[in-house]
Amino acid sequence: MISEQWWLRMGELRDNAIAASEAGRVRWHPERYERTYLDWLRGLRDWNIGRQLWLGHRVPVYRCANGHTIVSVEPPTKCAECGSESFEQDPDVLDTWFSSALWPFATLGWPDDTDDLKAFYPTDINCTAREIINLWVSRMIMTGIELMGDVPFSDVVIHCVVQAADGRRMSKSLGTGVDPRDLMTKYGADALRAWATSVAMSSQDVRFDESRVEGYRRFCTKLWNAERLVLGSPGTPSGSLGSLEAREHLEDRWILSRLCVAAREVTRGIEEFTFQDSVNTAYGFAWNELCDWYLEAVKDRLRDGDPAAQDVAFFCLDNLLRMLHPIMPFVTEELWSRLPGRRDYLMRAEWPDLHDRYVDPGAEEEFTQVMAIVDEVRGHRNAAGAPKRGGELRLDEVSGTVSRLVAKLALVTLVDDMDGGTPLASAPGRVRFPSGQGDARRDKERKRLADDLAKTQAKLDNPQFREKAPPEVVANLEERAAGLQEALDRLNAQD
Known part of the structure; x- marks a missing residue:
């Protein structure tokens, strides 16, 4: 049935909202969503804001006993046209999205000029989903400019949509949803937060993968163990590093340089709303560089109470906890409280402000060579089925500092001369493991590799498989x- 409806003329509201985005007063992350916003606004027509529903904000329209219409914020007392003092309010209510568009300032006491309104409008960030850019975000911007004289927020962050593991939408009715409370009980709130932060700004929608949440729980455990190692050494760190030039150990200069790079990248990721960059950088620095390489390299120095190693390890741990705190607040706050001399909360500590103070390209280049040689030696040892400790290594044209670190980390003995052995690709030199060691293990590994290769190749040689399988599956195989084949060739070279 056709009935009278209340409409809102959108021309000026629309133009102001477009101008605000084009002028950079509202920024979009990722940037492509600005196009969604602008395209919708440019095609926008007048808005039917009246709804015939039981609940909602009543339309501020009144009719006197003689049928004259009055639009008024406050209920009228007398009709200006006929003098009637009898009024009836229009039964329509406002569209839900019109009411929602008032949220940034109505929740702060508007239309009264409250202290909260002065303090918190406009705000900085609106984090939301792409499906309500037009329904809500654009309308908040329009009403904010019209009623408050300014945009309600300066940055709009659009997160991805998390799907069920099979790619379907998460839904209670379909039974495809995941209760975050169950995940927090199982893995901890920090693990769930870290995973969510790592995928929030993905360019595509993501499928939920519980194993990744579990992986971040293991990361929390890694942080606990790292702190136990650092604080378990004799003595107390001084908390002062002094000058980088005074650092005689390559591993100290390298980890401080990597810390500066990590702090810079984590900060950039947060400032640019590429949160996955911040998470991945902090994770990689903590697990791969600090724990797997640096702490392994200085274990004996920490055990002996070397002040230089203690100070550097403590400094790195301190700044790492600061970087991780926005992502994993609970475990970092607890670990922070265990550091000596910490009397206040981590949440009140200053953000790492390292700039490039300790960046040392020379140390990074040298230690990269150390890692490459150690990885190769370990690969040869694994392929040979030799024990994890032992073997001889000859390195040519490599500095004594690099050679000593390689020997320590690869658990081999440096020799000046060697007959035979396996040549290295990462540096001039050869490695040899005692003959006869691990022959049975090597034969078993050779058989496993050969069988696996045969099965994989059989699939690839099947024309029906190549025709029906998705291209990415074929490429992975x-x-x-x-x-x-490469692993098998490397193993055969040990004979």
Whole structure:
């Protein structure tokens, strides 16, 4: 049935909202969503804001006993046209999205000029989903400019949509949803937060993967163990590093340089709303560089109470906890409270402000060589089935500092001369493991690799498989076959 409806003329509201975005007063992250916003606004027509529902904000329209219409914020007392003092309010209510568009300032006491309104309007960030850019975000911007004289927020952050593991939408009715409370009980709130932060700004929607949440729980455990190692050494760190030039150990200069790079990248990721960059950088620095390489390199120095190693390890741990705190607030706050001399909360501590103070390209280049040689030696040892400790290594044209670190980390003995052995690709030199060690293990590994390679190659040689399988599956199998062949060749070179 056709009935009278209340409309809102959108021309000026629309133009102001477009101008605010084009002038950079509202920024979009990712930037492509500005196009969604502008395209919708440019095609916008007048808005039917009246709804015939039981609940909602009543339309501020009144009719006197003689049928004259009055639009008024406050209920009228007398009709200006006929003098009637009898009024009836229009039964329509406002569209839900019109009411929602008032949220940034109505929740702060508007239309009264409250202290909260002065303090918190406009705000900085609106984090939301792409499906309500037009329904809500654009309308908050329009009403904010019209009623408050300014945009309600300066940055709009659009997160991805998390799907069920099979790619379907998460839904209670379909039974495809995941209760975050169950995940927090199982893995901890920090693990869930870290995972969510790592995928929030993905360019595509993501499928939920519980194993990744579990992985961040293991990361929390890694942080606990790292702190136990650092604080378990004799003595107390001084908390002062002094000058970088005074650092005689390559590993100290390297980790401080990597810390500066990590702090810079974590900060950039947060400032630019590429949160996955911040998470991945902090994770990689903590696990791969600090724990797997630096702490392994200085274990004996920490055990002996070396002040230099203690100070550097403590400094790195301190700044790492600061960087991780916005992502994993609970475990970092607890670990922070255990550091000596900490009397206040981590949440009140200053953000790492390292700039490039300790950046040392020379140390990074040298230690990169250390890592490459150690990785190769470990690969040869694994392929040979030799024990994890032992073997001889000859390095040519490599500094004594690099050689000593390689020997310590690869658990081999440096020799000046060697007959035979396996040549290295990462540096001039050769490695040799005692003959006869691990022959049975080597034969078993050779058989496993050969069998796996044969099965993989059989699939690839099947024309029906190549025709029906998705291209990415075929590509993955081809990559796997190449890797197996390389490992088998490396193992055979040990004979």
